[in-house]
Every structure is written in C-alpha cells, then in structure tokens.
Amino acid sequence: MVSITERKNMANKVLTGERAISSLMMDMPGMVCKHGCSYVACRGLVLTPISGILIITHGPVGCSYYSWGGNRLRHQAANAQHDYFSNSFSTHMDESDIIFGGEKKLKQAIKEAVEIFRPPVIAICSTCPIGLIGDDVQSIAEAAEKEYGVKVISFSCEGFRSIPGYRIANMGIIENVIGTGQNNVGKYPVNIIGEFYNGQRAKEIARIFKHIGYDIVAVLMGDGNYDDLKNAHQAKLNLFNSDKVVADLVEVMQDKFGTDWMGFNFIGLDNIINSLKNMADFFGTPELLSKTEDLIADELAKIQDSMDDYKMKLKNRIAVIQEDEFVSRHYQALFSDLDVNPVMVGNELFCRPGQNEMSFMSAVERGCSTPDTKLGVRYDTDLEHYHINLPVRLYEQIKTKTTINDTNGVHSKMAYDSILIPNLTHGETEQLLNTIQPDIYFPGIKENFAGVGTGYRSCFFNADDYRFDYGGFRGAIHFAQDLLMAINMSVWQNNVAPWKIDQ
Amino acid sequence: MIDLTSKEPVTRQALRINPIAGCQPLGAMYASLGIHGCMPHSYGTSGCSRFQKTLLKRHFRKSSKVTTSVLKESAAIFGGDANLKTAIKNIFETYNPEIVAVHTTCLSETIGDDIKACLYDFPIPEGKYLIHANTPSYTGSHITGFSNMVSSAIQYLAQVTANPNNKACILPGFINPGDMKEIKRISRLMGVDNIMFPDTCGVFGQRGVERINEYPAGGTKVANIIDLGNCKKTFALGKYASEAAAVQLKNQCGVPFKLMDLPIGIEATDRFIMELKQLGQQDVANDLEEEREQLIDIILDAHSFFYNKKVALFGDPDIIIALSEFIAGIGMIPQYAVTGTPGAYFEDRMQQIFSKYDIDGIAKSSADLFDLQQWLKNDPVDLLMGDTHGKLLARAEDVPLVRIGFPIMDRHVHSYLPIVGYRGAIRILEMILNALMDRFDRDHPENDLVFI
Numbered sequence: 007m008v009s010i011t012e013r014k015n016m017a018n019k020v021l022t023g024e025r026a027i028s029s030l031m032m033d034m035p036g037m038v039c040k041h042g043c044s045y046v047a048c049r050g051l052v053l054t055p056i057s058g059i060l061i062i063t064h065g066p067v068g069c070s071y072y073s074w075g076g077n078r079l080r081h082q083a084a085n086a087q088h089d090y091f092s093n094s095f096s097t098h099m100d101e102s103d104i105i106f107g108g109e110k111k112l113k114q115a116i117k118e119a120v121e122i123f124r125p126p127v128i129a130i131c132s133t134c135p136i137g138l139i140g141d142d143v144q145s146i147a148e149a150a151e152k153e154y155g156v157k158v159i160s161f162s163c164e165g166f167r168s169i170p171g172y173r174i175a176n177m178g179i180i181e182n183v184i185g186t187g188q189n190n191v192g193k194y195p196v197n198i199i200g201e202f203y204n205g206q207r208a209k210e211i212a213r214i215f216k217h218i219g220y221d222i223v224a225v226l227m228g229d230g231n232y233d234d235l236k237n238a239h240q241a242k243l244n245l246f247n248s249d250k251v252v253a254d255l256v257e258v259m260q261d262k263f264g265t266d267w268m269g270f271n272f273i274g275l276d277n278i279i280n281s282l283k284n285m286a287d288f289f290g291t292p293e294l295l296s297k298t299e300d301l302i303a304d305e306l307a308k309i310q311d312s313m314d315d316y317k318m319k320l321k322n323r324i325a326v327i328q329e330d331e332f333v334s335r336h337y338q339a340l341f342s343d344l345d346v347n348p349v350m351v352g353n354e355l356f357c358r359p360g361q362n363e364m365s366f367m368s369a370v371e372r373g374c375s376t377p378d379t380k381l382g383v384r385y386d387t388d389l390e391h392y393h394i395n396l397p398v399r400l401y402e403q404i405k406t407k408t409t410i411n412d413t414n415g416v417h418s419k420m421a422y423d424s425i426l427i428p429n430l431t432h433g434e435t436e437q438l439l440n441t442i443q444p445d446i447y448f449p450g451i452k453e454n455f456a457g458v459g460t461g462y463r464s465c466f467f468n469a470d471d472y473r474f475d476y477g478g479f480r481g482a483i484h485f486a487q488d489l490l491m492a493i494n495m496s497v498w499q500n501n502v503a504p505w506k507i508d509q
Numbered sequence: 510m511i512d513l514t515s516k517e518p519v520t521r522q523a524l525r526i527n528p529i530a531g532c533q534p535l536g537a538m539y540a541s542l543g544i545h546g547c548m549p550h551s552y553g554t555s556g557c558s559r560f561q562k563t564l565l566k567r568h569f570r571k572s573s574k575v576t577t578s579v580l581k582e583s584a585a586i587f588g589g590d591a592n593l594k595t596a597i598k599n600i601f602e603t604y605n606p607e608i609v610a611v612h613t614t615c616l617s618e619t620i621g622d623d624i625k626a627c628l629y630d631f632p633i634p635e636g637k638y639l640i641h642a643n644t645p646s647y648t649g650s651h652i653t654g655f656s657n658m659v660s661s662a663i664q665y666l667a668q669v670t671a672n673p674n675n676k677a678c679i680l681p682g683f684i685n686p687g688d689m690k691e692i693k694r695i696s697r698l699m700g701v702d703n704i705m706f707p708d709t710c711g712v713f714g715q716r717g718v719e720r721i722n723e724y725p726a727g728g729t730k731v732a733n734i735i736d737l738g739n740c741k742k743t744f745a746l747g748k749y750a751s752e753a754a755a756v757q758l759k760n761q762c763g764v765p766f767k768l769m770d771l772p773i774g775i776e777a778t779d780r781f782i783m784e785l786k787q788l789g790q791q792d793v794a795n796d797l798e799e800e801r802e803q804l805i806d807i808i809l810d811a812h813s814f815f816y817n818k819k820v821a822l823f824g825d826p827d828i829i830i831a832l833s834e835f836i837a838g839i840g841m842i843p844q845y846a847v848t849g850t851p852g853a854y855f856e857d858r859m860q861q862i863f864s865k866y867d868i869d870g871i872a873k874s875s876a877d878l879f880d881l882q883q884w885l886k887n888d889p890v891d892l893l894m895g896d897t898h899g900k901l902l903a904r905a906e907d908v909p910l911v912r913i914g915f916p917i918m919d920r921h922v923h924s925y926l927p928i929v930g931y932r933g934a935i936r937i938l939e940m941i942l943n944a945l946m947d948r949f950d951r952d953h954p955e956n957d958l959v960f961i
Contacts, residue, residue, distance in 0.1 A: 035578045036550070036596030037603070043556025066615050066646040067525055067849075068532025072560035074898070092901045093513070093879075098525035101648050104619055114523035122519055134554060134616035135647065138585060165554040166585050166616055 048163035048171030049073050049131045051201060051227060052179070058088045058232035060125035063096040064112050064143060065133030069165075070096030085231075088126055095119060099135065109141050116150045116158065127157040127232055137164035157182070176226065176255045179235060180262065184224075187236025192221025194289050197238050197265070199256060200247035202272070203228025207477035211272055214478070218297045220285070226255075239263040243288055245270035245281075272477045274339025275306075305479040316486035317345050323493075324349065326444040336476065337448060343482040344489075349444070446493055463493055512905045514879060516886040526879035527898065529823050530849025533644035533654025535561040536683060536750075537612035540658035542573055543707020545728030546607035548600050551577045552593055552624070552641075553614030567918040569686075569713035574724075576600055580616055589617055590627045601634050606724065608731050609633075611641040612658060618645035638731055640665040650850040652749045652825055655683045659707060659754040662734060669738040669762045677703045677788060678740040678764060682750030682771060682827050683915065684929065686710045686727075691927035692746070692772065699782065700791035704733045704740065713924065738762035742788055744781070747771045747827030748854055771827050772929045773937070774835020775804065800931035807935060808839050811942055818945065821845040823881055823895040824914035826855045826874065828928075832894065832913065833859060835934060836941075837866040844870050844890050851875040878902055892944060909944040913937070 042050070045063075050073050053061050063070035074094035097115045099108050112130070119128060128150075132143055147160040159182050163171045196215075203211060208229050215222055224230060224238035227248065244256045244267035256267035268284055271277035279302055286298040323346045327337055341348040439447060447464040476485045534551055538561050541549035551558035558577040566572045578584075578592040593611070600609055611624065624641045633639050642661035644654040659680065679696065681689050686709045693710075696703045711727025737758060743766035745755035755766035772781040778801075786793060819842045822829050826848040833843040846859050852874055859872030873880065878898065885906045893899050893910045897918045903910035917923050927933040950958060 034595075034599060035592045036576050036599030038574050038576055039555060039579075041555040041579075042559045043554045046556045046559065062524070066532055067528045067530070067650075068535070068557075068615075068646045069560070070525070071528045071531045072564055074527070087513070090513070094527050096525045096528065097523055098528070099647050101645070104615075104647050111523040118519075118521050118524040122515065122521075122524075123513060134585075134614070135619040138616070138619045165556045166580050166582060168581055 042171075043165035044163040044167040044169060044171035044174060045069055045131060045133055045165045046073065046171060048161050048175040051172050052175035053129055053131070053161070054091070055201075055204065055228060056226075056230050056232055056235065057091060058085065058125075059127050059129050060088075060090045060119055060123060061095060061129045061131060062112075062115055062119060063094075063131050063133060064108065064115075064136055064141070065096065065099055066135070067096050067098045069133045070094045088232075090123065090125065104135055104139060107139055107141055108136065109146060112141065112143065112146055113150070116146070116154070120150075120154045120156055125156065127159065130158065130160045132160070132162055132164050134165045137162070137166065159183075172227070173254065177258070179226065180255070180258055183232070183235050184238045184259075185236075185263070187233070187240075189237045189240070191223050191237065191240045192219075194219055194294065195221045195223045195241040196243045196245050196285070197224050197226065197241040198222060198228060198245050198247070198270075199226045199267075200245075200270075201227045202247055202477070203230075205229075207272060207481075210478035210480075214282075214301065217301055218282070218286075219294065239265065241265055243268065243285070245285070247271055271339075273336040273481055275343050275479070275482060277339055278479065309479055309483060312483050312486075313343075316483065316490075319490060320344050320346050320486060322347065323445040324443070325446045325448065326439060327448040337485075340476055340482050340485045344486055346489075446489065463495075514882045514886065514905070516883070518883055518887075521879075525877055527882075528849050528877050529847065529895075529898070530650030530652070530825070531561070531564065532615070532646035533649055533651060533657065534558075534612050534614050534646060535564060536651035536653065536655030537610075537642055537644045537658035538562070538575060538654075539565060539651075539683065539709070540655045540662070540707045541610035541612070542712050543709045543728055544608060544610065544662065544734065545726075545730045546724040547728065548604055548606035548609050549573075549575045550596060550600065550609055550611045551575060551614060552589065552596075552611050552617045552622075553578065553580055554616060555579050557614045557616075564916055564918075565713075568916040569924050570921065571713040573713070574604070576604075578617075585616070585620060588620055588622050590622060593622070593624070593627055594631060597628075597631065597633070597639065601637060606637070608638040608640065610658065610662065611639070612644045612654065613642075614644070615646035618643065618647075638666065652683055652827070652850045655750050656753045659751070660757040662706070663737060663754055663757050664761065666731065666734045667738040667758060667762055668735050672739060673741065674704075674736055674739040675702065676736075676740050677701050677785075678737050678743040678758065679703050679705045680743060680745045680751035680754050681705055681708075682747035683825060684771065684828070685915075685924040685927075686713060687923075687925045687927045688929045688933065691930045691933060695772075695778075695782065695797065695930050696785060698794040698797055699785035700789035701785050704737060705729060706734055706737060738764065740764050742767065744769060744784065746781075747831075748858075749826045749850060749852065751827075770834065771831040772933075773828065773831035774838060774934050775801070775931075776834060776838055777831050778930055778934065797931065800935075804931045804934050804938075807938055811938070812840065814942055814945055814949075815938075816840040817842060818892055819844040819890040820892045820894055821847075821881060821885060821890045821908075823847045823878065823893075823899060826850050826852065828914050830855065830858050830862070832937070834862050835937070836894075837862055837868060839938075841892075841941075842868055842870070844868070844888070845881060845884055846870065846872045847876040847878075847881050848874050849877065882906065891948075892941065894941075909948045911937075911940045911944050913940070 049061060049063070053059060054073070063073070071094065075092070095115075097108060097111050099111065103111055116128060119125065130143055130147055132141070136143065143160045143162065147158040150156070151158045159178055161174055161178050163174045198211070203225055212222060223241040224234040226235065226238070242265065244259060244265050246256050246267050247270045259265045260267060266288070268288065270281045270285075272281065282298050282302060286294045325341060325346055326349050338348050445463065449464055476482070534553070534557055538549045538551065538558075541547050551561070555577045558575045562573060562575045576596065578589060578596045580589045580592055584592050597609060600606065611628075613624065624643070628639060628641065631639070640662050642658040644657050677696065679692060681692055689705060689708055690710045693703065693705055706729040708729045709727065712725045738761065741764075743755045743758055743764050745751035745766050745768045747770065748768060752768055755768065758764045759766055767784055769781060769784065770777045772778040782793060782797065817840060820836055822833060822843055822845065829846050829848055833846050837843050843862070848855055855874040856872045859870070862868075863870045863872070871884065882902055882905070885902070885908070889906065890908060893903050893908050894913050895910070896914045896916055897912060899910050900919065912920055912923065913928060926936055928937055
C-alpha cells in the first residue's frame, strides 16, 4: 500500500507543468461560474436574515422572485407582525418604466407597502437597470421617511457593481441602524457577525453562551433582528465568523464605536475550544475563565464515548475534498476531529493559505481599479458611542497572549495534505482521484465538479442546504453519522449495472 | 409570516407581492439546455445566471453548465460588446460546445447592445453554431423567454431542403423531461415520427462523467433543428410557450402548424391523439386505448371523493389552462386560476372553460399570490394546485397543496414522471385524491376512520 504522501507526490508528477497560472478565472467572461452579484449578497446574505425589515426590490420581477425565501427558513421572528421573510416584494418594472423611469412606481410601491403592512423599516434594493436609467432612489427614500414616519434605507446594489453586496448592505446598516438604540446590555456583551449563525447551530451557540454568561446583543448576517441591531454598538466584542468579506466591517465598527473583534469558529472541537478560551481571555475575569473551563470539560466528557466509537470506525480513511472558499475548511476541521485524513484538492485561486474572498475581491478591485470612493473611507470616531474596554497596557498584554483583531487565532489544524492546482479541470480531478483512491470524495459546493469521479463514493453537501448541522460540540458526531451513511449507502453496491461489469 | 395578508381587498398599482413568474432569461436558459451540446450564455452579470441556474438545479436536482459574460461597471458605461466577444471565444476554446445560445438580460437590454451587429461576422470555429435571443427581463415572464429562445433557434437554424423528412415537429413548451418523454412515446405509438424541440430528456437526470467539454446525451441535435424546415406539420403545444416558434417556422419554411393545448387530461389528450391519427394515418394503439379506459375507470371509481371540490390553480399559463379543463371535466370546480405571465389569452380561454362547465370562477393573468390569498381568505377552496411557492399559502390558509408545474423545489422525483397523456392524467388524479383523502383522514375523529 502506498502512503498518502507518496500518492500525493505521484499526483503532482501527473500534474506538474501542465498549465500556467492564469489570472482571475472567476472574472473571465465565458466561464462556468456560480458567482452571484451585488444584489444577491446584499439582499440574500445580509438583509433577508434580519427580521423586521420589509425589503422592496426595485426592478423587474425576476430578481425578487429568485431571492424569495432562500435557505434560512429556520430564523425566528422577534415579532411575527413584522416578519416579512415569507413574502417577496418588488416594483415589477415593465418596459415603460425602463423608458420613462421607475421613480413614480417606487413611490407608489412604498406607499402601498406602508398602507398594507405598516412595517417599522423598509429597505430598497436596486437591481441592474436602476443604475442605468438613473432613478434617484436615495431621495425617494428620504422623502418617504419624512412622509410616512417609517425608516426607509436605500441600498444601491445593482448587480453589475464590483463592490460586494454584503459590504454595501453592512455599511448601510452601520450608517443608518447601529447606534440608534439605547437598550441595556449584560455584563459581557458580544455581537455575532457571520452567516453561520443560523438554525440549530445558532441555538447551540446561544445555549453555550448563556451558560457561560455572555449576552448576545445583536447578530448580523445570521438569525438576527432589526431592533437588536440598533444596540449593536453597546457590545464590547464582535465575534466574527465568516468566510466572506466582512473583515472590513468589523474594522469600521472598531473605528466608529471602539468595539474590538476576534475570529470565532464553532465547527471542529479545536476551533470551539480555542474560540471560547480566547473570548474568556478577552474579558479576563476569573469567573468567566473557570466557567469556560468547566463547560469545555463537561461537553467533552459527554461526547467522549461516541467519538471513540466513530474514530475507530473511520480510522485512516482518506477523503478528498474539493476546496472552495466556503465550507471546505469546516470539513477539514471535522475530519481532523475524527482522525480521517483529508486531502484538499483545489483551484489555486480559491485556496492560497489565508486567502478568502476578501483578498480576492480587493485584488479584483486593485486590478480593475474600479473607482469608488466608499472603499477607502475610514470612519471618524463616533465620540458619543465610543467606549474603551481595557486600559491600553492591559490590552497590549492580552494581545500577545490571545489574538484580538485577527482571524488567525482560530484557524483549523493544517490539513493532512493539500494539493493546489491552478485552474483545475474535470479531467485532472479524475486523474487525481485515480491516483489517491479516496474512500470518499466531496465535490464541494460549487457543483462544477459534482459529476466527476462516478467511480468514487461521494458526498455532496450543498451550501444552500442548511438541514445538516455540524456545529457545536456534537457536530463532529453528526458529521461522522452522515459520513458513515454516505460511505455505506447501498446504492454504491448497485452503482454499475451487472451487464456492464467485465466478466 | 405569510399570514400578514389582509382579508379586505386592497388595490395595488405598483407593489408586486409574491410573484408567480420569473423573468425571461430563465426560460431562455431552459430552452437552450434542450439543445444537444449547447452552452447557454447569459449576457449579463454573473448574478443572473446564478439565480436561474440555482432555480433549475433546485427543480431538477441536477446542476447544469451555464456561462456568463460577467458584465461590470465598465460594460454598463461603454457597452458589453468586448465582454461578449471574449466570452464566446473563451467558450469555444474551453468547453467546445456544438452551439452557443446567447440570451440577454435586463442589464444588456437597457444598455441597448445590438447583439446581432456585434456577432455579425464574428469568427466562430468551423461547423459550430452561434444563436441569440433577445430576452429582456422587464417584459413577459420565463414562458416568454422560453418562446423567444425557441423561435430564435428556429430562425437561425431551420432550413428547407429538397428532401422532406416526413416527420412531425413537436414544440412541447415549458414542461418537464418526463412529460416530453411521454409525448414522444404517444407520438411513436401513433406511428408519427417526430422531432421534438427543445427536448430536455437526458439532460438533467443523467449520471456519468461529464468532462469539461462533454455534454449530456440528451437534447435536440442541431442537425434535427435544421431539419425542422422539412417537417410535414408542427404541433405547437401551448399558446404561450410554442405559438411564436410555430409561426416562425411556418413563415420561414412553410411548415403548417396546429396550435393546441398541452395534452393534460382527457379532452386535451384526445384532441392531440386525433391530430396524430390524422397525420399518421394509423389506428390508435392498443396501449393508449387501454390507458384511456383505465383513466375513465379510475374517475368513475373515485368520483365521490373529488366531485364538486373547489380548486385554486396558479402557475404557468399553458399548464393551468389544460389542467383547469381537465379538472372541470371530471366534476371539480377550478374556482381561481392565476398566472404571473401577462397576456389576455389566458383570461379569455379560462372564461371559455368556465362557461362550458358553468362555473363562476375568476381568472387573472399578470397576477400574484397575494391576490390569490386575499380571494382565498374571502371564499376558501378545498385544494391548491401549483408550484412550491404555494407551500406557505397552503399552510396559512390550511388547504392541501398538490405540487404541479415549475418550480417544485421541495420534492424529489417529480421531473421524471409525466402529467401529460392518459398516464399523466392518472398521476394527477392520484396526487389530487391522495391530498384530499389525507385531508379527510386528518379532519375526522378516530372512530370515523376506515381502512377502505
């Protein structure tokens, strides 16, 4: 039997020198890509999960139709009367609106939305044609706010814009929403920023935080609500867990409100333990530290038996994971909990160490030199709401010990091995699979590689599909169950028809 | 909460709440995928193709390859010609398709790029094809886009040669691969050799290695689309999705056409089979006779369970028209029929059906689910029939939902099985009966439950 390292070397021999590293493949016209646009991220990633906001899509009906509902059906409304999640609103522009302008229709739509639903806040998301025909959405929003006494926020997230939509949405929220509330917060107030705070995982995180004594003030991009967001400036720490680009968001919040931030990850045991310990170190009280230690010991003891059992069943299996910028890192952490050897296979573009979409997008922006003043803006300190959490000396001391304002603290264990290939093709993936002979293959969420490697047992987890949940202390056990299910699924035995098997 | 909908009717001029139809590029993309070896190209931002591809993927549970021009600010200002040309060059180099089908989006249409001029004398590899359709998102719906793409493909490709092929051209409209397969089977049983365009059988459901430059085995071959000009007759199934293409083929190649409803239910299938009989000069096959008898038999057996039940239908116009006729013909009442696609024909045709069966129903085109929900609140029905988006409506109004149409994102298997033909009608009946009888059991106390 060939060891995995040798296999990897063989694979690299197969593949070296075949291709030159091309520039930004995702942005090349005519490539199969599953990238969204500014509107997708602005509405789908940031605004949709916030309950209490009525989102009007200003444009033709298509965009509102496709972004209706989505994958976050788990979210719990704070107030059912103002939960518009199940509905989709648009101005449904037709040809004459494109020719003569859609301002009149937008005004009328806001009027009707207010009359029918009486929402506390309305968000207007513009789609592609609006940027071209030049409707003045901003001033309509301001006028409507005065007229109806309802907060109206406009987001200029036309699909062709290079700025990621989540940045547009987050900046809009920082400017218009955060800092307007005056609720009292608990002793250890934190914000959670990241798209993974939803569903079962959110419940699990909330349970653990409550047990230790943290107060979750507001949630952005996860299951949150509008009223909480108003008070987000009162939190002392932003917990940031996103594979997206919001790193600049937390920095802006630090500039404006003095809220520190730290990376935070709730998938994989190491990540969870590190995250909890970092948080306790940040606040630094002995009470928190001891509670955290107790909780970790308790939870680990609870899952010990099952973990041992699964580890025995899965020991030394080999998994090939198609790397993408979203969930593959999480699988990597789960695999190392279970002693499975993950081999990351990836497109060079997506997975340079430490590179996420953030650095990619800034590269695009530098390369394309898209002119937009908002990108370089540093916010002035908001003296009314600014607070300093720690004496500077203490801050420096902690900074050397834990990792504040840096995501590196909670990176998962290094993968067993990684193979990075620029512009990986389907054919090359197949060669790789043939060489590595994995027990299971994860095509990733990008679907581009889903059809490859029919000979191998594969496990397809969709990014849109949040029915699974591998977060929290029991996450690795759920994952092990699903993994065994995929490996042992009887369909693999009947995969090939008997008349097609060589005699 | 979907239950925020008020009971008092409100008039709206601008706000569209809970739409029933998508935009044109979605239909155009589906039509292009029905061509063998075709790479659909969305001439717009990357978000458009992602949205539509995701919706198709959720319905068919299988992803498809679609490319995009990735238009950005510069394209919005200076036009997207350069992006389009680069894209087409890249597509032929990288993916090696037989044909590239470009469809526009609201962005490129608003910019006003003239694609025809842009692609005129653009060099493409020998023996390959390049077609385009104008599909602005701000007119019509995904059905319009489907129709536009099919007509454009015929306009670009279909030719008359000296050799008639003695085949029938079947334009099936926006239906599932399972339905297309059933229509082909019926046609074959009636001795009518046919070319179906577009044909998505074997495009979505197929397992197997798909290399970067390989395409699924299914789809109408380009040679067959060219050959459409030599057909004896066109059967255009569904006015909204197929009429434009049939007219195009008639004007271009002189192929006469017969415009019909989709063969859903007894009467529509009867009409379709009579037409096939006339063309094929062959008696109706025993298999089909047997299926029809089975269907009639089932209706007689189960009559008491669905008779006089009120139904609200929503979805694509061609399917809703045919379905309404079917259920009205078996004694149910299609009380409300709504579609998101604009066009007066829908309401006219529905009024015909209403008056034929003496039903006091409401039909509305260019409507949305908010309208329907308000009607339901004032005058409830026994059954909803429509796509997945009716799920929330069904829960809010506590009415069972039969999933039929596009998109069905929360169920498996449906795209493989037909709703057309006699077998399809049997399947629809089964779904209706299951929904109604489950509901009956749910609503009655334990001592009322029987095993029979």
